[in-house]
Amino acid sequence: xxxxxxxxxxxxxxxxxxxxxxxxxxxxxxxxxxxxxxxxxxxxxxxxxxxxxxxxxxxxxxxxxxxxxxxxxxxxxxxxxxxxxxxxxxxxxxxxxxxxxxxxxxxxxxxxxxxxxxxxxxxxxxxxxxxxxxxxxxxxxxxxxxxxxxxxxxxxxxxxxxxxxxxxxxxxxxxxxxxxxxxxxxxxxxxxxxxxxxxxxxxxxxxxxxxxxxxxxxxxxxxxxxxxxxxxxxxxxxxxxxxxxxxxxxxxxxxxxxxxxxxxxxxxxxxxxxxxxxxxxxxxxxxxxxxxxxxxxxxxxxxxxxxxxxxxxx
Amino acid sequence: xxxxxxxxxxxxxxxxxxxxxxxxxxxxxxxxxxxxxxxxxxxxxxxxxxxxxxxxxxxxxxxxxxxxxxxxxxxxxxxxxxxxxxxxxxxxxxxxxxxxxxxxxxxxxxxxxxxxxxxxxxxxxxxxxxxxxxxxxxxxxxxxxxxxxxxxxxxxxxxxxxxxxxxxxxxxxxxxxxxxxxxxxxxxxxxxxxxxxxxxxxxxxxxxxxxxxxxxxxxxxxxxxxxxxxxxxxxxxxxxxxxxxxxxxxxxxxxxxxxxxxxxxxxxxxxxxx
Amino acid sequence: xxxxxxxxxxxxxxxxxxxxxxxxxxxxxxxxxxxxxxxxxxxxxxxxxxxxxxxxxxxxxxxxxxxxxxxxxxxxxxxxxxxxxxxxxxxxxxxxxxxxxxxxxxxxxxxxxxxxxxxxxxxxxxxxxxxxxxxxxxxxxxxxxxxxxxxxxxxxxxxxxxxxxxxxxxxxxxxxxxxxxxxxxxxxxxxxxxxxxxxxxxxxxxxxxxxxxxxxxxxxxxxxxxxxxxxxxxxxxxxxxxxxxxxxxxxxxxxxxxxxxxxxxxxxxxxxxxxxxxxxxxxxxxxxxxxxxxxxxxxxxxxxxxxxxxxxxxx
Numbered sequence: 001x002x003x004x005x006x007x008x009x010x011x012x013x014x015x016x017x018x019x020x021x022x023x024x025x026x027x028x029x030x031x032x033x034x035x036x037x038x039x040x041x042x043x044x045x046x047x048x049x050x051x052x053x054x055x056x057x058x059x060x061x062x063x064x065x066x067x068x069x070x071x072x073x074x075x076x077x078x079x080x081x082x083x084x085x086x087x088x089x090x091x092x093x094x095x096x097x098x099x100x101x102x103x104x105x106x107x108x109x110x111x112x113x114x115x116x117x118x119x120x121x122x123x124x125x126x127x128x129x130x131x132x133x134x135x136x137x138x139x140x141x142x143x144x145x146x147x148x149x150x151x152x153x154x155x156x157x158x159x160x161x162x163x164x165x166x167x168x169x170x171x172x173x174x175x176x177x178x179x180x181x182x183x184x185x186x187x188x189x190x191x192x193x194x195x196x197x198x199x200x201x202x203x204x205x206x207x208x209x210x211x212x213x214x215x216x217x218x219x220x221x222x223x224x225x226x227x228x229x230x231x232x233x234x235x236x237x238x239x240x241x242x243x244x245x246x247x248x249x250x251x252x253x254x255x256x257x258x259x260x261x262x263x264x265x266x267x268x269x270x271x272x273x274x275x276x277x278x279x280x281x282x283x284x285x286x287x288x289x290x291x292x293x294x295x296x297x298x299x300x301x302x303x304x305x306x307x308x309x310x311x312x313x314x
Numbered sequence: 315x316x317x318x319x320x321x322x323x324x325x326x327x328x329x330x331x332x333x334x335x336x337x338x339x340x341x342x343x344x345x346x347x348x349x350x351x352x353x354x355x356x357x358x359x360x361x362x363x364x365x366x367x368x369x370x371x372x373x374x375x376x377x378x379x380x381x382x383x384x385x386x387x388x389x390x391x392x393x394x395x396x397x398x399x400x401x402x403x404x405x406x407x408x409x410x411x412x413x414x415x416x417x418x419x420x421x422x423x424x425x426x427x428x429x430x431x432x433x434x435x436x437x438x439x440x441x442x443x444x445x446x447x448x449x450x451x452x453x454x455x456x457x458x459x460x461x462x463x464x465x466x467x468x469x470x471x472x473x474x475x476x477x478x479x480x481x482x483x484x485x486x487x488x489x490x491x492x493x494x495x496x497x498x499x500x501x502x503x504x505x506x507x508x509x510x511x512x513x514x515x516x517x518x519x520x521x522x523x524x525x526x527x528x529x530x531x532x533x534x535x536x537x538x539x540x541x542x543x544x545x546x547x548x549x550x551x552x553x554x555x556x557x558x559x560x561x562x563x564x565x566x567x568x569x570x571x572x573x574x575x576x577x578x579x580x581x582x583x584x585x586x587x588x
Numbered sequence: 589x590x591x592x593x594x595x596x597x598x599x600x601x602x603x604x605x606x607x608x609x610x611x612x613x614x615x616x617x618x619x620x621x622x623x624x625x626x627x628x629x630x631x632x633x634x635x636x637x638x639x640x641x642x643x644x645x646x647x648x649x650x651x652x653x654x655x656x657x658x659x660x661x662x663x664x665x666x667x668x669x670x671x672x673x674x675x676x677x678x679x680x681x682x683x684x685x686x687x688x689x690x691x692x693x694x695x696x697x698x699x700x701x702x703x704x705x706x707x708x709x710x711x712x713x714x715x716x717x718x719x720x721x722x723x724x725x726x727x728x729x730x731x732x733x734x735x736x737x738x739x740x741x742x743x744x745x746x747x748x749x750x751x752x753x754x755x756x757x758x759x760x761x762x763x764x765x766x767x768x769x770x771x772x773x774x775x776x777x778x779x780x781x782x783x784x785x786x787x788x789x790x791x792x793x794x795x796x797x798x799x800x801x802x803x804x805x806x807x808x809x810x811x812x813x814x815x816x817x818x819x820x821x822x823x824x825x826x827x828x829x830x831x832x833x834x835x836x837x838x839x840x841x842x843x844x845x846x847x848x849x850x851x852x853x854x855x856x857x858x859x860x861x862x863x864x865x866x867x868x869x870x871x872x873x874x875x876x877x878x879x880x881x882x883x884x885x886x887x888x889x890x891x892x893x894x895x896x897x898x899x900x901x902x903x
Contacts, residue, residue: 017791024793025694031686032695035767036708038760039715045727046719072486077374077466079481087486109621117615118622126622128889133629135885137821139850140874143857144632151503160458162504163489174628181625207611228714235716237824242858245489246465257489262718262824267492269722269828271374271467273381273401274730286722290715297714337837344859351834358836367845369832370859384748493859518864 046290049283062277063284074248074259076268076278083281087248091165091258095240096233098169098254099176104226106173107180111222114181115188116196116210134178142242145171150243159255163245166254171239176229183228187221187307188214220307227300231293237262261285337365338563342376342389343469344493345418345512346551349582350389353570356578364562370493373469380554381405386563388554391418391469391512392476406556413553415570417585419535420473420547423501423509423519430454432523432532435546439478441508444485449506462500462509463488470494473549474510513540514583540585551584636874643872653834658865662873667838668751668846672826673819675755675842676762680815683759684766685808689796691767692774693782713764717824724757724829745843752842754830761825762815769814769892773807774800776895810891817884821877823850833859849877 052059060067063076068085075082110130114123150167153159157166191214199209215222245257246267265282272279340350347370354366368389376388381402394402399409422438424430430452433441440446441459450456463484464471475481491497494511501507502518513521513535523532526546539545559567569575576586651661687705695702734747746752777800785795801808823831831851839846856870 021791021793025690028686028690028694031683032690032705034683035687035712035763036704038763039708039712041727042712042715042719042723042760045731046722049722049726049730073483074486075466075483077472078475078483082483106621106625109618110625113615113618113622117618122622126626129626129629131885131889132633132882133625135817135821135881136632137823137850137877137881139821139823139853140636140878141632143853143870143874144636146857148635160460160506161489162460162500174632177625205608205611207614211614231714235718237716237718238854241492242854246491247461247487247489249486257487259490262716265718265722266824266827267465267490268467269725270371271378271465273378273398276401283722283726286719290719293714293716294711297711301710347833354836365837367832367835367837369834369845382748383744491858493855496858 043290046283046286050280050287052277052280053284056280059277059280063281072250074264076281077271081278084248084250087250088259088261088264088285090250090252091244091248092234092260092262094165094252094254094258095169095172095244095260096230098165099172099233100226100230102170102173103177103180103229107177107225107229108184108222111181111184111188111225112210112215115185116214117206130178130181133174134182136175138175138236138238139242141171141175142239145239145243157255161245161247161255161257163243163257164255165244165258168240168244168258168260169254171243172233172236175236175239176232179232180225180229183225184218184222187218187225190221190307190311191217192311217311218307220303220310224300224303224307227296227303231296231300234296235262235289235293237266241266261289265289337367338387338566339385340366340368340387340389341371341379341385342554343373343391343551344370344464345373345391345468345470346389346416348514349416349551349579349584352578352582353575356574357566357569361565364566366566372465372467373472374467377554380410380556386555387567390552390554391549392472393550393552394554402556408556411555411558413555413559413567413571414550414587415553415567416551416576416579417540417587418549418551419513419540419545419585420470420477420510420549421513421516421535422522422524422547423498423511423516424522425501425505425507426518426520427505428454428520430522432525434525434528434532435478436527438524439480439482442474442479442484442488443482444487457506460504460507461485461488462497462504462507463490464494464497464511465490465492470511477547477549512583537580537585548585550587633878636871636878639868640871640873640875643868644875648869648872649876653869658869660869662849662852662869662876664835664838665847665849665852665873666876668831669820669849671839672751672755672758672830672846672848673816675751676758676819677812677816679756680759680762680766681808681812684763684811684815685770685801687763688767688770688774689800692771693792693796693800709764709767712760713768715761717761717822720757720761720825721827721829723760724753724825728753728756729829748843749828749830749832749845750843751830751839751846754826754846755842757825757829758819758822761822762818765814765818766808766811769811770804770808773804773810773895776807776898777803806891807895810888810895813884813888813891817881817888820884821850821881823848823854826851849873849880853877 053063054065062081063083067083071082071084072086073082073084074087110126114126118126145167149171150162153167154162159166195213195217196209199213240260241263244260244263246259246263247257248259249256265285268278269282272282340354347368350368354368358364358366373390373392376385376390377394377398379385380388381398394410394412402408402410422433430449433452437446437452442461446452447459448456449459475484491500494515497509497511498515498517498519501509521535523534524546525532533539533545535545540548553567555563579586648661649666650663652663654660691702691705729747729749733753736746737744781799782795785799826848830845831848832845833855835845835847853870853873856866856873
């Protein structure tokens with residue numbers, strides 16, 4: 001076949017187009033890689049700045065893993081800095097527990113109501129309300145807790161400290177409620193109609209269906225929702241920073257102020273000198289937070305996978 | 315077409331900071347932040363074209379910023395510690411320049427309805443270290459003392475720890491708040507609360523008179539008491555710089571130390587140097 | 589029924605009624621939970637609106653703060669927020685849409701790299717916002733910024749809290765949202781359209797540019813709006829990457845610090861010197877922030893509903 005001028009021009013155009021397509025695909029692939037790069041960089045740099053805690057003996061003189069559990073006090077600024085992690089861990093645990101105890105029953109019950117019992121009109125009102133709650137920035141929730149909720153709770157419980165684990169916990173619960181609700185409701189809605197119809201056809205009441213058929217079928221999804229709420233609660237900063245009192249008290253009472261890991265980072269990072277042991281400690285706390293939420297999210301993802309398999313297999 | 319516009323835009327955006335004039339940055343003490351802002355406002359009104367930005371965060375924040383190089387002037391309500399000066403020397407080969415700019419009385423606040431009117435320094439130490447826990451030990455009613463304090467980045471925290479607690483640890487039960495305003499706010503809403511902070515902030519709460527020891531008279535943080543030293547918790551407020559002030563910065567610092575600047579300090583609720 | 593005999597039917601009927609009572613209680617409880625949630629949201633929003641609406645006026649929105657934040661307005665905070673969010677979107681959209689397009693059309697779904705990308709997106713979404721703040725400080729300011737200063741021979745210009753770094757930090761924070769919603773939106777465009785375009789000889793990019801993207805625009809917009817709403821509301825990532833309390837000038841260069849609505853609420857609520865005097869301004873600022881994020885989220889929800897309707901309409 002002879003190559004005419006027309007053919008060669010067309011071939012050249014096609015080659016140019018192909019080259020451009022290749023470049024574009026490369027660019028798009030780079031964008032996707034950006035997401036991976038972002039995550040990797042976060043891990044890299046947060047852990048890098050925290051590395052002196054485990055690697056540098058100079059830093060370890062002031063702040064070390066052993067030291068974190070050797071003292072019950074968190075007083076990183078002073079003549080003798082003390083980096084006791086226990087109060088921060090109990091503080092975080094208390095607030096997260098209260099948040100879950102408050103949010104999980106409410107959110108799951110409401111999700112069941114929305115998916116199983118509610119007439120369409122009610123469901124259409126409930127969803128936007130939950131979305132509105134989800135849209136409230138955490139700084140606004142913290143503001144509300146600080147200005148209003150704390151006083152109400154103090155009047156109700158007679159607690160000595162106005163800003164305490166209970167106040168922060170309930171506000172935090174309000175913050176994670178939409179997450180738990182949405183994921184649980186989605187899971188319940190994805191249970192095939194055939195399940196429900198079969199149960200009702202056999203004579204069960206709607207609630208028996210919900211309790212014995214839908215919830216168990218969607219249980220993995222509901223569990224995932226609770227885990228995602230848990231992860232969000234562990235990492236939440238603004239609400240706790242404003243409403244918990246930030247006192248590093250190591251106690252079991254919900255009426256004591258608490259100081260959480262995330263709030264400590266936020267409160268103290270501004271004053272650290274870059275490269276100091278205090279700086280490295282705060283990054284260590286950040287690395288700890290990242291690891292914990294990472295694991296929880298991983299487990300939640302596994303649960304969602306299990307849900308999909310269970311519902312698809314039938 | 316869009317790509318053609320992006321290039322010059324990018325250049326302009328990147329070049330902008332180099333072309334703009336350099337403002338004077340002041341960072342640090344939350345106690346001093348209103349004072350700093352008022353100084354900046356008045357100075358800028360008189361010197362159009364000069365920009366002075368003032369941000370708070372606590373004396374520790376300001377000192378860290380000075381060491382990190384992100385501020386020109388650091389406001390501090392405590393003196394720089396030796397290890398901080400050494401860090402500054404490591405980075406900038408200077409031990410820093412300390413300039414006292416005003417005086418402050420560190421006040422102790424209680425709720426307006428609290429009957430306790432005076433306290434000794436030793437009692438105050440006991441309260442904030444956790445050995446005195448009930449108001450009745452101070453002459454008040456039978457109620458648990460609720461402690462409010464500042465974050466450890468605060469110079470007020472540092473001053474209190476050094477001069478009242480004699481470098482010992484705070485009780486873990488002190489609720490730490492990020493600013494003096496927050497401490498005042500908390501004490502104003504808490505009948506059994508106690509807090510500390512700059513004397514200029516005490517709105518809605520009552521200052522407690524402090525006695526140096528059991529035999530000395532209890533003194534309120536008034537101008538005279540702070541000036542003549544009879545108020546036990548009087549403290550100087552500082553500007554810290556890396557190098558001796560020069561150029562625009564020197565003009566600003568000189569103005570702050572002038573009669574006009576000192577008068578403004580009194581207006582805000584502090585006390586002049588002399 | 590009577591043919592069965594009363595002794596047999598009665599216990600079953602009684603049992604069913606007993607079960608019914610438990611069932612009714614449970615149903616009522618779940619309904620009550622829903623009502624409680626609605627009430628709580630109403631109380632929160634209502635309390636803020638009640639205390640804040642009197643403050644919000646044109647002067648409040650357009651004026652600058654005066655007299656130690658006890659008077660005046662919040663215009664610099666609004667301006668700073670807008671600038672921050674615009675910069676964030678400019679950085680975010682190309683990367684987010686690019687990644688979503690790649691995932692939707694170019695990627696082999698079973699390849700390990702594709703799985704890695706999806707894994708990264710899923711996990712980025714779960715990183716706590718304060719860790720993003722740490723990242724912004726440790727990477728953008730200390731590493732990139734300081735590096736730029738050293739390369740350009742400057743003392744400290746890029747290696748400090750600045751609008752640019754805060755915007756980039758927020759962009760990374762919101763990357764998952766944009767990728768997920770854009771991919772979702774691309775998925776709503778009927779397969780036939782994509783296949784027809786490819787069959788007619790169009791390249792993949794031509795298909796994306798002329799067929800998929802225009803139709804996926806509402807979905808992309810949803811993602812962008814959700815990102816904007818979150819960017820305007822998150823405070824933890826910008827605490828150390830650029831937000832400031834009081835600046836006498838509006839930010840002009842990407843190295844400037846900026847005032848921001850959420851940060852302003854935080855500082856006013858916790859550090860203002862005269863709490864009673866700033867209370868009205870504080871509530872006003874909170875209300876403005878709340879209304880802003882609410883309107884943004886509402887728009888996104890409506891767009892998403894339209895998208896879903898289109899998807900269902902296609903069958």
